[in-house]
Amino acid sequence: LKTASDVEALYYCTLNRLEEIMEFARRMGYTRLGIAFCVGFKEEAALLGKILSEEFEVYSACCKVSSMKKADVDATLRPWVAEVSCNPVEQARRLNEAGSQFNIVLGLCVGHDSLFYRHSKAPVTTFVVKDRVLGHNPVAVLYSQYLRKNLKKRPEERLK
Structure with a gap:
């Protein structure tokens, strides 16, 4: 808690999220970082890995590793x-x-991210939240009355 609070207090409104993640990892003494990413973010995962590997030992796991057939x-x-x-x-x-x-989670689906958090032995933070409709910026729904009105409808009602 102290380290997270220190990073926030010392760098409030000066570091972007990636910089905060890196500074937090440094201050915690972490040297081995993992990236759990969605295949739809493979290019972003490669770039993130390249940036992080300048300072950390980086491992990654794509969401389709040991994938299963949906029918199964x-x-x-x-x-x-x-x-x-x-x-x-x-x-x-x-x-x-x-x-x-x-x-570090990079764009895992809702539910899949929850399972990853549960099964990871290491602490987890999220770099990107997947939102295919809002350009991976889910907070936008809170800023738009047009988007908020749809929240009152069940998804299947919107398809009619």
């Missing part, structure tokens, strides 16, 4: 969505096995 987990299938499900538990296992001391 009785998931809804849609023709325009891949029939392969992510495996956040395996992502966590791989980063645990690599000995990561601090993990």
Whole structure:
């Protein structure tokens, strides 16, 4: 708690989120960082890994590692969505096995991120939250009355 509070107090409104993550990791003495990323963010994950690897030992795990067929987990299938499900538990296992001391989530789906947090032995922070509709900026829904009005409707009602 002290380290997080120190980083916030010392660098309030001066560091972006990536800089805060790096400063927090430095102050905690972490040298081995993990990146759990969505395949849709593979380019961003590569760039993040390159930046972090200038100072840290970096390990990454793509969401499709040891993926499963959606039919095998009785998931809804849609023709325009891949029939392969992510495996956040395996992502966590791989980063645990690599000995990561601090993990960074990059765009995992809702639910998949929760499973990753639960199974990671190392502390986890989120760098990017996936929101395909709002350009990965989910807080935008709170700033727009037009978007907020849809919150009162169930998703299936919006498809009509």
